[in-house]
Amino acid sequence: xxxxxxxxxxxxxxPVDSQLLANMAAIQYHRGPDNFGVQVMDERGVGFSxxxxxxxxxxxxxxxxxxxxxxxxRLLAHNGEFYDFKRLRADLTSRGATFRTKSDSELVLHLFPxxxxxxTLEELRGEFAFAMYDDExxxxxxxRDRFGIKPLYWTNTGDSIVFGSELKVLFADPGVNRRFSEExxxxxxxxxxxPGSTAFxxxxxxxPGHFLKIRRRDGGFQVEERRYWDLEFPNAADHQNDRxxxxxxxxxxxxxxxxxxxxxxxxxxxxxxxxxxxDSCAILGLSAAARQDPVKAFTIGFDDTAYDETPIARQMAxxxxxxxxxxxxxxxxxxGHFERTLWHTERTIYNTLGVAKLLMSRRVRDIGYKxxxxxxxxxxxxxGYPSFRRDLFLHGLPDLPPDERRQWESMLGxxxxxxxxxxxxxxxxxxxALTAAIGFTPSCLQPWLACTPxxxxxxxxxxxxxxxGYHPGTAIADALDAGMVExxxxxxxxxxxxxxxxxxxxxxxxxxxxxxMANSMEARPAFLDHHLAETAVNIPPLxxxxxxxxxxxxxxxxxxxxxxxxxxxxxxAFMAPPAHxxxxxWNSMMALAEQHLSHEAIGRAGILDAAAVDTMLAEASxxxxxxxxxxxxxxxxxxxxxxxxxxxxxxxxxxxxxxAAMAEELGWKVAA
Numbered sequence: 001x002x003x004x005x006x007x008x009x010x011x012x013x014x015p016v017d018s019q020l021l022a023n024m025a026a027i028q029y030h031r032g033p034d035n036f037g038v039q040v041m042d043e044r045g046v047g048f049s050x051x052x053x054x055x056x057x058x059x060x061x062x063x064x065x066x067x068x069x070x071x072x073x074r075l076l077a078h079n080g081e082f083y084d085f086k087r088l089r090a091d092l093t094s095r096g097a098t099f100r101t102k103s104d105s106e107l108v109l110h111l112f113p114x115x116x117x118x119x120t121l122e123e124l125r126g127e128f129a130f131a132m133y134d135d136e137x138x139x140x141x142x143x144r145d146r147f148g149i150k151p152l153y154w155t156n157t158g159d160s161i162v163f164g165s166e167l168k169v170l171f172a173d174p175g176v177n178r179r180f181s182e183e184x185x186x187x188x189x190x191x192x193x194x195p196g197s198t199a200f201x202x203x204x205x206x207x208p209g210h211f212l213k214i215r216r217r218d219g220g221f222q223v224e225e226r227r228y229w230d231l232e233f234p235n236a237a238d239h240q241n242d243r244x245x246x247x248x249x250x251x252x253x254x255x256x257x258x259x260x261x262x263x264x265x266x267x268x269x270x271x272x273x274x275x276x277x278x279d280s281c282a283i284l285g286l287s288a289a290a291r292q293d294p295v296k297a298f299t300i301g302f303d304d305t306a307y308d309e310t311p312i313a314r315q316m317a318x319x320x321x322x323x324x325x326x327x328x329x330x331x332x333x334x335x336g337h338f339e340r341t342l343w344h345t346e347r348t349i350y351n352t353l354g355v356a357k358l359l360m361s362r363r364v365r366d367i368g369y370k371x372x373x374x375x376x377x378x379x380x381x382x383x384g385y386p387s388f389r390r391d392l393f394l395h396g397l398p399d400l401p402p403d404e405r406r407q408w409e410s411m412l413g414x415x416x417x418x419x420x421x422x423x424x425x426x427x428x429x430x431x432x433a434l435t436a437a438i439g440f441t442p443s444c445l446q447p448w449l450a451c452t453p454x455x456x457x458x459x460x461x462x463x464x465x466x467x468x469g470y471h472p473g474t475a476i477a478d479a480l481d482a483g484m485v486e487x488x489x490x491x492x493x494x495x496x497x498x499x500x501x502x503x504x505x506x507x508x509x510x511x512x513x514x515x516x517m518a519n520s521m522e523a524r525p526a527f528l529d530h531h532l533a534e535t536a537v538n539i540p541p542l543x544x545x546x547x548x549x550x551x552x553x554x555x556x557x558x559x560x561x562x563x564x565x566x567x568x569x570x571x572x573a574f575m576a577p578p579a580h581x582x583x584x585x586w587n588s589m590m591a592l593a594e595q596h597l598s599h600e601a602i603g604r605a606g607i608l609d610a611a612a613v614d615t616m617l618a619e620a621s622x623x624x625x626x627x628x629x630x631x632x633x634x635x636x637x638x639x640x641x642x643x644x645x646x647x648x649x650x651x652x653x654x655x656x657x658x659x660a661a662m663a664e665e666l667g668w669k670v671a672a
């Protein structure tokens with residue numbers, strides 16, 4: 001994993017500033033501290049830079065990016081991993097390709113001229129984001145992996161296309177504007193984002209499973225967006241509901257074994273993240289079976305027993321002979337690193353799980369590891385979240401016998417009570433646009449849409465007025481491909497919406513890449529192997545959730561390696577204890593509020609209403625406020641802190657000067 005950056009000028013004859021590219025690499029030094037490189041193509045108005053984290057091919061001189069093709073026609077900067085690369089290298093070599101490195105990244109330069117981009121993307125397996133300039137077409141390609149595991153941002157300044165792995169990389173260019181959009185601000189306050197958007201005006205993400213082809217046309221830029229892959233569930237009528245469950249179990253087992261084995265490939269040691277869930281336990285169990293040496297397992301613990309999964313994680317570590325490292329975090333640890341976490345996430349977070357993950361990635365690197373396998377993606381593929389059970393019951397099981405219906409209602413009322421107000425809405429929310437598009441308002445979005453009235457009320461009156469006709473649910477519905485939900489089973493529709501919103505915008509961002517790479521640590525989510533995903537979407541819904549038990553088919557596939565208590569255990573969403581559950585943590589949150597939500601701080605930023613913030617804080621601390629409302633307000637306070645911190649760091653802060661200073665300090669200087 002690495003960090004990439006680049007500039008593509010409207011004027012082909014305009015030279016790209018090599019030192020600016022080096023500055024853009026320097027400000028993402030945390031993504032790639034092992035080396036950096038800059039390449040500018042003269043008289044083409046394009047240049048890339050790269051900050052390298054060496055994992056495959058440790059020769060820093062040979063494998064340093066950006067890569068230039070032998071014929072000088074293509075320029076490449078790549079972030080991520082291409083698995084199965086040895087087979088592809090052998091095939092390409094038999095076709096006459098000559099590789100200059102042992103890096104998986106070099107594959108693109110040999111695949112593209114032989115097969116074109118569409119076929120190239122079919123061959124690439126893994127998590128990646130890359131930029132390639134092709135001189136024959138005078139085109140810049142920006143490509144992101146199928147699920148959005150690796151980030152890629154871009155903006156059009158009018159004179160240039162500027163892109164990078166992080167927002168701060170774009171902002172290192174003085175020509176890039178830095179200001180919130182009203183819509184982006186509102187979405188930061190309610191957690192859920194519109195796919196492809198950011199908090200900042202004119203700054204976009206390349207969508208998962210998409211690429212951009214950008215060319216200079218008529219004094220400007222022609223930007224063509226194309227989708228090359230999607231999580232495509234079959235039509236409800238085509239689901240093989242009579243499929244033998246054993247076939248589903250075997251398909252999942254075979255797919256996951258292959259995905260894990262591919263992700264153990266590295267030229268450095270590979271560990272595993274281990275919580276008390278079946279996902280990470282399955283990954284550890286398979287990794288231990290495939291390795292000759294004990295696997296290093298890293299576990300986050302909390303000092304609140306209601307949220308701590310350490311005891312079950314210890315059972316799994318003992319069963320596999322893993323060398324387990326447990327990092328137990330206290331309340332003051334989480335809010336004490338909140339501001340640093342926001343610098344890396346570049347978006348708000350509703351729960352300090354993101355802080356916990358950042359602190360764990362630091363421990364991983366301190367111990368000497370750069371790579372871990374993780375369990376992210378399992379819940380998305382096998383319907384693990386409580387919201388999925390709720391949507392299946394309400395919209396996918398209309399003909400239940402009365403006794404079974406009562407059992408479902410009782411289970412839904414009792415289970416995951418800790419997460420009401422965050423992962424589940426306290427009250428039903430029916431968004432007209434989402435219901436029209438999906439057939440119902442997915443339960444995964446309801447808790448965040450329920451925050452909208454409170455979030456709007458926190459914004460300055462003039463901002464609220466400009467957003468009077470804006471509806472977050474409508475914007476999200478409009479961004480979804482109607483063809484991917486039409487005529488699908490209700491559970492498939494719910495899973496698709498989660499994958500397009502919460503997975504990419506939360507799980508893989510502030511719960512994944514951004515807090516892992518903050519400490520130069522690569523996470524590999526084996527469940528998000530696209531071959532495994534294509535198997536999972538064809539598994540009948542009632543093999544995913546059977547008799548009210550989520551992830552049934554995965555449990556059965558991994559039954560032989562899971563501890564009995566875990567095999568039988570209900571899904572427990574992994575998150576940090578909310579602030580209101582612990583006086584010390586609440587005091588730590590309020591200390592940040594005194595700094596960032598004071599009338600003075602709010603006045604400087606000019607985005608929030610100080611009186612409304614005071615009212616919210618008073619409600620959150622009142623004893624008569626319901627528990628679910630406290631959970632909701634806990635999230636909104638985190639978001640309010642977040643937008644204030646983001647404003648201070650990315651709008652008020654001088655990012656270009658900071659990037660230049662970092663390049664100077666690192667010695668990342670480029671001769672004029």
